[in-house]
Amino acid sequence: MMSDFSFQRAKTPKEAVILLGLHKDNKVIGGGTNLLDMMKEGMTDSHEIIDINRMGLNKIIRNEDGGFLIGASVTNTDLAYHKEIEKHYPLLSKAILKGASPQIRNMATTAGNMLQRTRCYYFYDTATPCNKRNPGSGCPAKTGVNHIHAILGASESCIAVHPSDMCVALAALDAKVHIQGAKAEKIIPFVAFHKLPGNTPHLDNILAHDEIITGVELPANGFAKHHAYVKARERNSYAFALASAAVGYELNDNLLGDVRIALGGVAHKPWRNTEAEIFLKGKLPTKDNFRKAAEIILEGARGYGQNDFKIELAKRVVVRALEMAINNEVQL
Amino acid sequence: MNLSEKPTHSLILKINGTDTILKIKPWTSLLDGLREYAGLSGTKKGCDHGQCGACTVLVDGKRINSCLTLAVMHDGHEITTIEGLGTLENLHPLQAAFVEHDAFQCGYCTPGQICSAVGLMNEGKVKTEDDLREMMSGNLCRCGAYSNIFDAVKEVINHKTGVLL
Numbered sequence: 045m046m047s048d049f050s051f052q053r054a055k056t057p058k059e060a061v062i063l064l065g066l067h068k069d070n071k072v073i074g075g076g077t078n079l080l081d082m083m084k085e086g087m088t089d090s091h092e093i094i095d096i097n098r099m100g101l102n103k104i105i106r107n108e109d110g111g112f113l114i115g116a117s118v119t120n121t122d123l124a125y126h127k128e129i130e131k132h133y134p135l136l137s138k139a140i141l142k143g144a145s146p147q148i149r150n151m152a153t154t155a156g157n158m159l160q161r162t163r164c165y166y167f168y169d170t171a172t173p174c175n176k177r178n179p180g181s182g183c184p185a186k187t188g189v190n191h192i193h194a195i196l197g198a199s200e201s202c203i204a205v206h207p208s209d210m211c212v213a214l215a216a217l218d219a220k221v222h223i224q225g226a227k228a229e230k231i232i233p234f235v236a237f238h239k240l241p242g243n244t245p246h247l248d249n250i251l252a253h254d255e256i257i258t259g260v261e262l263p264a265n266g267f268a269k270h271h272a273y274v275k276a277r278e279r280n281s282y283a284f285a286l287a288s289a290a291v292g293y294e295l296n297d298n299l300l301g302d303v304r305i306a307l308g309g310v311a312h313k314p315w316r317n318t319e320a321e322i323f324l325k326g327k328l329p330t331k332d333n334f335r336k337a338a339e340i341i342l343e344g345a346r347g348y349g350q351n352d353f354k355i356e357l358a359k360r361v362v363v364r365a366l367e368m369a370i371n372n373e374v375q376l
Numbered sequence: 377m378n379l380s381e382k383p384t385h386s387l388i389l390k391i392n393g394t395d396t397i398l399k400i401k402p403w404t405s406l407l408d409g410l411r412e413y414a415g416l417s418g419t420k421k422g423c424d425h426g427q428c429g430a431c432t433v434l435v436d437g438k439r440i441n442s443c444l445t446l447a448v449m450h451d452g453h454e455i456t457t458i459e460g461l462g463t464l465e466n467l468h469p470l471q472a473a474f475v476e477h478d479a480f481q482c483g484y485c486t487p488g489q490i491c492s493a494v495g496l497m498n499e500g501k502v503k504t505e506d507d508l509r510e511m512m513s514g515n516l517c518r519c520g521a522y523s524n525i526f527d528a529v530k531e532v533i534n535h536k537t538g539v540l541l
């Protein structure tokens with residue numbers, strides 16, 4: 045049963061932000077695929093739901109620098125199949141199409157996807173403690189059912205992972221997030237948007253209550269020539285990642301140039317490790333070098349019992365993705 | 377049952393070609409709006425959490441899970457449900473193919489499967505058998521009629537588009 049809330053439609057981002065500020069439980073809705081799911085579980089209260097889907101943020105615009113601005117309300121389907129995105133940012137298209145189902149992708153929005161919450165079972169089960177849902181109550185996942193949980197960047201208070209596929213590609217592509225605040229607009233790097241849990245696991249990202257995402261900006265380089273998205277999961281479709289990797293690089297005279305590697309399903313945010321990227325720069329694209337880069341990324345990884353397997357799995361996913369990117373192979 | 381003070385919304389949905397006025401509370405899902413307020417019980421509630429596809433309907437020609445969206449968000453939209461696809465005398469090609477291929481056992485997932493397949497054909501992205509399996513993966517079948525569902529949809533795609541999977 046969903047809570048008792050009122051509904052209205054915002055006409056502009058500024059109006060949406062003002063409406064949000066009126067009550068601590070006011071919420072904007074994109075596709076609703078995560079928000080309504082959580083409301084039905086009784087995990088979150090809503091005072092007013094503000095529909096932001098009719099504010100004109102459903103467009104993909106080409107910027108002067110050759111990059112693109114994706115409106116917050118663009119659906120995952122429209123983004124993945126957009127002709128220019130398929131051509132210049134195939135890594136993004138492929139990552140999105142590995143997520144959820146066609147029906148959900150038709151509903152899910154760009155901003156909503158970024159703001160989806162973890163799939164940690166305890167988080168959804170209101171009968172159990174959970175620091176993310178109820179700060180200070182504890183984290184049963186650490187010693188419980190944790191085969192889907194984090195191996196990198198976790199804290200004593202939370203070992204949850206961010207479940208998005210799209211965000212892994214956006215992290216690799218060095219996208220930027222456009223935010224409308226109560227007073228001003230701001231633009232921040234995508235990699236600085238999501239947070240590690242630390243001792244504030246209830247906060248997934250840096251967005252304030254009275255701020256909304258208006259769009260995501262893609263820089264001109266989409267690594268279309270050499271890229272791959274590899275997702276390991278418990279069934280081959282319609283399941284969240286146990287580990288995934290979005291990679292892109294330049295290859296000149298068989299030497300690696302700029303390299304991007306982002307991992308999904310292993311941490312509280314899409315995981316980048318620039319040390320490994322720099323290690324590969326100027327090197328040959330060999331399995332051996334790729335494995336060394338994977339070792340650098342997973343250095344310091346820690347399992348919690350059931351998820352120990354993820355450490356080796358993540359390394360293999362990284363190596364596989366880097367190998368597939370040589371010829372832009374597609375994971376079936 | 378409902379003692380809420382929150383205002384009731386009056387909205388117009390074009391359901392299966394007919395403008396239909398629904399007077400509902402904001403938290404009514406599109407699925408509940410269709411089943412409980414528009415009297416169209418063909419669309420099924422399986423999980424109510426986006427995990428099974430039983431509630432699949434078409435909004436402006438696109439397939440969605442009607443359980444994870446609010447009816448009020450669809451004011452002015454065109455909704456197609458299983459009731460809008462064919463008649464007993466004149467079945468939709470997918471309905472006919474499901475009958476012919478025995479693509480169900482209990483039939484509970486069938487309205488969702490068929491609406492999903494209509495959406496899939498509107499999208500036009502399926503080129504191979506693997507694509508078809510992947511693009512129908514948002515619809516679970518508790519009875520495991522998958523292979524016959526696959527055959528039914530494949531036949532209609534081949535017939536309609538001439539693309540041989």
Ligand SMILES: Cc1cc2nc3c(=O)[nH]c(=O)nc-3n(C[C@H](O)[C@H](O)[C@H](O)COP(=O)(O)OP(=O)(O)OC[C@H]3O[C@@H](n4cnc5c(N)ncnc54)[C@H](O)[C@@H]3O)c2cc1C
Binds near residue numbers: 080116151
């Ligand atoms: C069965 C199932 C399987 C799934 N599998 C996958 C998968 O394999 N991979 C994957 O990546 N995802 C998966 N998902 C998750 C899905 O991708 C997300 O639910 C979806 O992307 C959320 O987008 P939305 O627009 O529906 O968000 P909503 O539910 O509308 O919103 C989510 C949150 O974001 C807030 N919000 C929305 N828009 C804005 C904005 N512009 N500014 C500020 N706040 C905003 C809302 O208030 C809410 O808190 C799955 C979901 C389901 C139900």
Ligand code: SF4
Binds near residue numbers: 165166173176185
């Ligand atoms: S891992 Fe995080 S979300 Fe899961 S139970 Fe622990 S605190 Fe809650």
Ligand code: FES
Binds near residue numbers: 421423424
């Ligand atoms: S009832 Fe909507 S997806 Fe299961």
Ligand code: FES
Binds near residue numbers: 481482
């Ligand atoms: S026919 Fe019974 S669930 Fe599919």
